[in-house]
Amino acid sequence: MPDLLIELFSEEIPARLQGRACEDLKKRVTDGLVEAGLTYAGAAAFSTPRRLALTVQGLLAESPTTKEERKGPRVDAPEKAIEGFLRGAGVSRDDLEVRDEKKGQVYFAVITKPGRAASGIVAEVLEDTIRNFPWAKSMRWGAGSLRWVRPLHSILCILSDDAGEATVVPMDVDGIAAGDTTEGHRFMGNGRFAVTGFDDYRAKLKAAHVMLDTSERAEAIWQEATNLAFAQGLEVVEDKGLLAEVAGLVEWPVPLMGNIDDEFLGLPPEVLQTSMKEHQKFFSVRNPKTARIEKFITVANRTTADNGATILAGNQKVLAARLADAKFFWENDIRVAEAGGQPWLDALDNVTFHNKLGSQGERVARIAALARELAPVVGADADLAEAAAKWAKADLSSEMVYEFPELQGLMGRYYAAPAGHGTEVADAAQEHYSPLGPSDDVPSAPVSVAVALADKLDLFTGMWAANELPTGSKDPFGLRRSAIGLIRLILENSLRANIKGILEVSFNDLVEVTENSVRNAVKGAAKSYPAETEYFENVMQEELEKLRKTVEARRNSLLSFFHDRLKVYLRDQGIRHDVIDACLAMPGNDDLTLLVKRARALSDFLKTDDGENLLQGYKRANNILSQAEEKDGVEYSYGADLKYTEAEEEKALFNALAGAEGTIATAMQAEDFAGAMAGMAALRAPIDAFFEAVQINTDNDVVRRNRLNMLNQIRQICLQAADLTKIEG
């Protein structure tokens, strides 16, 4: 059985796209072959910066011949029907068979599809794959219209038979004809060469200084890098993402270890690491004793006569220039910080945060005021919280963060001490951005929590006030993330706060900010036209009116958006949506910590046998009661009386209810939902027994009323914990 070898040789493919491209090439080609009837034994795809390769072993030499039978009209059917059938089946009348069926003689068409040689199928499948390849980003080049990730130069496509004889699959894509040749390393290779099969291809590539397999290259890099570091008593800082990327940048990896000039070793390790990784794709090499980064490893794409000396010297020089920049920023920043950092804070006044919400400086002032207000809720010192909020965004004006935005927060932490701030303020500078994602850690230091809450509240309610609402998949300001951040900050720190109230107050403040921005804008415009005061006054009123018209609607959508986020969050925590609804229907539902405590208890309770049965008992009681109340036009809420009870089960329930009421009320007082649910669980048996033995509707009106009042007690008790009517099932 033949083997298929394909190589698509192009200009340098971005490292990050190679892995996915391998998968896509393998899937598209093998799927296409199988669909055409060519099964195979195995396949594997490979990539280097300049090529995608695919080997398919044990391919059928030709697709099997298939026969398909189609039943047609009866022989005495109208001529038109028969002609239609012939057209549809693509056969002539001579090809038809006549068979005897129950209903009479019927035409049958037997359509034979002869098998096709592999090479024709491969040519079609490969052309289709190339033309429709799912590159995330592709391009045209020259005067052609073919798209590929970078210009495609050659196609190798051969079928090798068992004797090792290779034949080129004849095909052509926009002038690029398939052949049996490729080339090796751009600089260390030696022109084009022909191959006869995968093993030959792989071996000849290696001889031409190309390691075909990415994992082999990554392995070789890591091995050599750790050896180099180990030999000097150092260790490479592990970075799998960087390793994968670098393995996609070279065909012949040669790691080289170089020095970082002493003058840069005083820079924070994060700055060294970020600068080396982002700009140079260097691995950081650490001294395990001091945890300081002392050297770097770069991966060259070739060997040289001077064992990489020129390459390493060049890389060292580039790094020195990069780090000189970083040091320049660092030293300037430290100078500003040591003088208190006021210029940074002042600079925030000149940076617009949002045209309706004022400058970054104004935003910081709002956050500081909010952090102060929230301090008691989170158990933070109010002065510290305010100071931390004021410092939190200072580093946005620093030179280091201008150069490396990903260091925001971290630099604020480094610069806090020189600026005379304590550790709480330093921590808050870094931590107040958290949590950024669902798996990001939530800060727990009270000052950090206060600033983080204030920061997110201001963004969230501010954007709502400015009418910058997320739509569909678009959420440019990350409002979903900040809502979830608020929720997690509250829950994971078990904060007790009325979130609805806080959101509303914050929203009102920010609406005022947007109104002021309208006033200022109109006043600014009016300045140039002193005679038109009245006109501008009208404009201002109109604009404010416009703004106010939608405020209420937005306030509501803010709260419902927040609730939706909460539901999503709780659902992700494994709590059923009906349980969430049952708890949301209770008073105090905007105390998130309480809400979640309730929801968890209810969720656990409903998973027990008692919980499930009690729910059924409750529903039964509620249904009977609701029907009776509707029919009678009264509410049975007077309480039952023991003297009107008849059956034993009725008396038992009466006593159980009386007892439970006390236990449950006490538990609820203590917010002990589990305890309250346990109290409810104790009612399950008496309720079941009651329904078993007692008919509610009797002729005796007094007894009936008393029973309905008992049902009402069941309802009241159960509703104390959660709105069970919302529970499904």
Added chain:
Amino acid sequence: MADKTGKPRSFQDIILRLQTYWAEKGCAVMQPYDMEVGAGTFHPATTLRSLGSKAWAAAYVQPSRRPTDGRYGENPNRMQHYYQYQVLIKPSPPNLQALYLGSLEAIGVDMELHDIRFVEDDWESPTLGAWGLGWEVWCDGMEVSQFTYFQQVGGHDCHPVSGELTYGLERLAMYVLGVDHVMDMPFNDPDAPIALTYGDVFRQTEQEYSRWNFDVANTEVLLRHFEEAEAECEAILAQKYDDPKTGKRIVMAHPAYDQCIKASHMFNLLDARGVISVTERQAYIGRVRALAKKCADAFVQTEAGGYAA
């Protein structure tokens, strides 16, 4: 000029070699555009000529200004004024990578000793409404060129596609000449009777412009210039194609594009003064892009842009 090994010895020698090399490869060697621009791409020989169906091949040096990169002449390789070498060939030839590598050899880069790499860098100019795919070219870890296949310019799909090469001349030259600080780099032949370093030529101006760019430039004036350039650009493009005086069809794409360049530079200066916030930035960039698009629309209505009456 060259030393015994055939290596260049000065900044200008490298420029001259590039000029010679690309001239030999058939490019029209053009001169810098006489306006302040942020990069060689802004030269109409690139921006406008990459549009339309007509073949084109040009190479030139372009002085480029990036006010925010000013370091008072102290940083070893960062300046607010520097030179780019720019090559644009349309349609991009299939051997463009090899041609490019040949140019490195021409300026003395020994391919046997250095590590040359094509590292993904998708180029996008939000101000020009342009993007392309390509790489930054690394020599021993240093970015020495940008290599881009233009896909869209001024909102127009490029058909055919131009291949664009941009060399950061100082950085490349420093590397080839083995100089650590740009200001120490020989500008002319170090053995010339009056040998000049790059610093002799540019240190003082770097200081002067750094101060002006960062602290002195009058932002109100800059803002007004921006708005005037914007208005003029629009006004030019609002004219009818037919010139009432000559009776000829004269689409004024280039004069309008000059105003677009001017607005873009004013924006860069305002940015360096730190008076533009993140949100405003987007708005300004959008305004320049709108101009660039209109200029591109106008250029494809000209003969050079492929318009046939």
